[in-house]
Amino acid sequence: MYYIDGFSKFVYSQNLASGVRLTLATLIPCLIFQHYGVLDTMMPFALGTLLIGVTDNPGPHNRRRNTLLATIFFSFLSSFVTIWIQSYTWLIYIAMAVFGIFYSMIGVYGNRANSVGSIGLLVFIFTIDENITGESAYQHVLLFMAGGFWYFLIFLSLDRLRPYLPAQRLMGENFVLLGELLSVKARFYMPKPKYERLYDKMVPLQVSLKENHEVLREVLFRTRQFVKDSGNKSRTLVLMYLDSLDLFEQILNSQQDYRHLNQAFGDSKILRVFGIYITWLAEEVQHIGVAVQAGAASRSGRDLAEGFHKCELAFYRYRADRMTQENVEDFIMLKQVLLSMRDITERVKKLHLATRYEANHTEELHSLAGPDGIVPREDLNPRVLLDNLSLKSTYFRHSLRLTLALLVGYSVSLVWEFGHGYWILLTIATILKPAFGITKQRNIYRIAGTFLGVLTGFLSIYWIGNTTVLFVIMMLAMVVAYTFLKTNYFVASAGITLYVIIGFFFTNSDIIGAVLVDRVIDTLIGSAIAYVFSMFVLPSWESDNLDVTVLEALESNQGYFNAVSSVFGGGAFDLESLKHHRKEAVIALANVSEAFQKMMSEPKKQRVKLEDFHQFLATSHMLTSYMASLSSYAQNVGGKFDAAGFVPKIREINRNLDTAVTIVKRTQVDRIDVIKQALPQNEQLIQMLAAIRKEVRETGREGVENPELSRNLSDLRTIDGLFELINTLTVDIVKILNKLF
Incomplete structure (x- = not known):
């Protein structure tokens, strides 16, 4: 890629646009409040803008809108409840248990719902530290809501002014x-x-x-x-x-x-x-x-x-x-x-x-919707949530793990009174994830990013006396933090720590030394609690669910193979069915890859037969890729060639895949040792190959006398070769699974 393109890609990326939009939406009101001397009073407004805006992920207008409104509602609920119970420690414990489980569990509805729950929980944690009563409580909640609606208005305005910009960025x-x-x-x-x-x-x-x-x-x-x-x-x-x-x-x-x-x-x-x-x-x-x-x-x-x-x-x-x-x-x-x-x-x-967007396009526009003619809807059925209320559910185990960790972290902050004890809870909530590998990685990034941010903040404050320069640094730190929040947590953590420290310096420079110390100590305590709970409290190891992941990959690949091979076996070509099965195969392959990456980060004693699992991943990828190549010929040449040459091959490959499934399901008594056997030769291919070899011998060049024969031979030889490769891979998969299970 050209170097200038690399820079341009970052400048015009969706992530940078989100970081700049969120930073300006937060800082511009703060500058106005500072001008009128009411910044301290209006801080909940800025916090509301920042937290609500974090959930504005790329996607359709209606889903972004609904996500923002849902976040505003649940944030209001969290802050309102917390303010009125903060005087009663035992009620805070109860609320923490309820909110911790509920906000973690709604992640079963997808990434958008998970972001709503995460912010709802963070708002609860932020509000615990607020010491406000009476009319100040109402003011705090209303200001926070106003900040959220301020970002919501920005979202609506930008979408009206440049409706195609999100699509262009995603397209790029x-x-x-x-x-x-x-x-x-x-x-x-x-x-x-x-x-x-x-x-x-x-x-x-x-x-x-x-x-x-x-x-x-x-x-x-x-x-x-x-x-x-x-x-x-x-x-x-x-x-x-x-x-x-x-x-x-x-x-x-x-x-x-x-x-x-x-x-x-x-x-x-x-x-x-x-x-x-x-x-x-x-x-x-x-x-x-x-x-x-x-x-x-x-x-x-x-x-x-x-x-x-x-x-x-x-x-x-x-x-x-x-x-x-x-x-x-x-x-x-x-x-x-x-x-x-x-x-x-x-x-x-x-x-x-x-890219010139010139007129006079004559191509027919096909439907962008799915096979049913509409864009798929998100399933928000309450039954999905209820079905996951079991220790077999990864989401439920994570919600219990996170809630218990928060309760312990809150107890620690009460026993040892730190200046900003709620940072312990923030660290736990942002680090602790369902998978141990992700928690471990975020733990390292959080600690390293915090130390880098504290060091950079200390040097900036004590070496740079100009407040304008410090403000520019703080603004750039915010942009960097929210640009890389979803792609590089180390950079994001460093940016967040840096702008928080400079922000405290602007509001109260006398306590900046204590803030630096508190930030480091609270982060270390929160990270330690998160690590211990991810390791020992209802841990979720990938090896425990390996059979489910592998079985899904096998069954989806077999469905994909049958959808493709049926055309060569004399069946009708069904494009929608083929696309559906290919999508299922790619998703299943992604799950296998994700499971392998998570297993790589787990303790060594939990990496059960990691090398064999990696071989299964690599072989499955090649299998799906060769099926994709075969599907191209299924679509282009269809039933052009004699089905009798392919039916025995299809039967043999399916037999191997059935054997692999039985190994994973453990439904067989004895292990089956599959030996690769040569597939029956395609008589039509043999005849074509003999004719083309004769032509090569006589002319010295391929396909001169009979170009149609040359093209047919090329297609048939490639198709036959793909069946051979797929058969070899299915045999390899059976051998791998015999070692894996």
């Missing part, structure tokens, strides 16, 4: 992710690729792209309804989205047997030539993403036509020199790579033109 991030995925693909063609490491990088990128596509689809659908516009910009964004889906499909479907390619052509430079050009394409896609975020027209930084022509020329020259009757099939595979590069090149050229 989508193309940047596509470019990163293509860049990883390019490394498979470089000398001595590290296959497992590259597969590990591809999994999270594919998952991120799937999630981005879902959010982007909803944003575009709701935005077009919101502004009631089908003008040029609206249509162009929709077409870009559809093109991005096609590009994602092309990248997924370009999966090859990279080990075999390197064995066949590793001694030549042809793979490196391909890899360099694919890297060019990756940079172009990312460049398009940055341009879309910036609202500017993108132009190619390289001559793609000339670059592809050189790849094409290199291939045909190399084929003329090295192709024989024995390696015809290898060259067919290599040509498939060349054709994929050509298709992606044409798509990239089209996307460059689309």
Whole structure:
């Protein structure tokens, strides 16, 4: 990616926009209050703006609106109840238990509900420290509510003024992710690729792209309804989205047997030539993403036509020199790579033109909704919450763990009276997460970020006497904190600590020394409590749920395989069914990858057969990728070839997958040792291959006399090869699972 694009990507990113918006929404009223000398009284207003604004995550207008309103309501409830019971310690304990469990449990409804619950709990913790009664209590609650509604008005205004801006930013991030995925693909063609490491990088990128596509689809659908516009910009964004889906499909479907390619052509430079050009394409896609975020027209930084022509020329020259009757099939595979590069090149050229938002689009706009014709709705059925009220539920175990940790932290703050004891509770609430690995990571980041923020704050205050400079530093710290809050918790923690310390210096410079000490001590105590409870109180280890995670991956992959292979077995092609099963397979693969990452952070004694699990992850990814490639042929050539050549292969692969499922379910008495056997040969392929070899022998070139035969052979050989690869992987999976379970 060009260096200038890297900087532009950050400048125009959704995260930076959120950080700047939240910082200005908070600081501008504070400056006005300071001018009139009422800043101390109006601090609840600023706190309300800050906390409510944190929940404003990218998404459709109606869901962002509902999330903000729900956060305002629950924050009001938390602050109102807490203010009236703060004089009674025993009531605070009860409220902490109720709020701790409730606000943690509503996370079962998804990330937005989880953010609402987190802020509701933080508001409760902040309000515990307030010593106010009577009319001051009403004033505190009303000011906090006013701050929340102030941010809500900003949200409404910006969405009215620039309704397509969120969609553009998400679209740009989508193309940047596509470019990163293509860049990883390019490394498979470089000398001595590290296959497992590259597969590990591809999994999270594919998952991120799937999630981005879902959010982007909803944003575009709701935005077009919101502004009631089908003008040029609206249509162009929709077409870009559809093109991005096609590009994602092309990248997924370009999966090859990279080990075999390197064995066949590793001694030549042809793979490196391909890899360099694919890297060019990756940079172009990312460049398009940055341009879309910036609202500017993108132009190619390289001559793609000339670059592809050189790849094409290199291939045909190399084929003329090295192709024989024995390696015809290898060259067919290599040509498939060349054709994929050509298709992606044409798509990239089209996307460059689309960034100009020119009129006269003639393409038909397909529905952005799901198969049922509407955007999926969030399930807020109370039954979902009730069904999770069990110790078998990860959410319920986490809610109990967090509540008990908060009760202990509150007791510690009462026994040892610190200046800002509520910081202990804040640390616990922000660090303690359902998974031990995430808690451990956030613990380290919180402590390191706090120390960095305290050190930077100390040096800034005692070395810089100019209050204007200090204010600028505080403002930049806020921007950094809320820009990286969801992506880099270490940086966010350092930024939050820095602006809090400088903020205390502005309000009361006499206590700044005590604030620095309190911040460090409270953070260390809260981190220690969070770590102990995550380790010993109702811990959730990934190895305990390994069978469920693996079984979901197996069953979703088998469903995906059956949806794809049925076309070659004589069945009808069902695009919606295929997309549904592919989505399920990708989600299940993401869960396996997430489970592996969490297990990596757990104590060594809990990493049960970690190496075997990693082999299952890598093999499952390759299996899903080859199925995606097979689905491309199912869609393009369908039932063109004789089904009799594929039915035995489909049956054998399903038998292996059934065996794998029985191993995980432990329904078999004896272990089944599956030995890889050669699949029945495809007679139609044998006949085609004999004809093309004869043609090569007679003419010295592939497909000159009979180009139709050459094309059919290329398709059929690739399809047959994909079945062979899928069969090999299913055998490997059975062997891995025999060791894993």
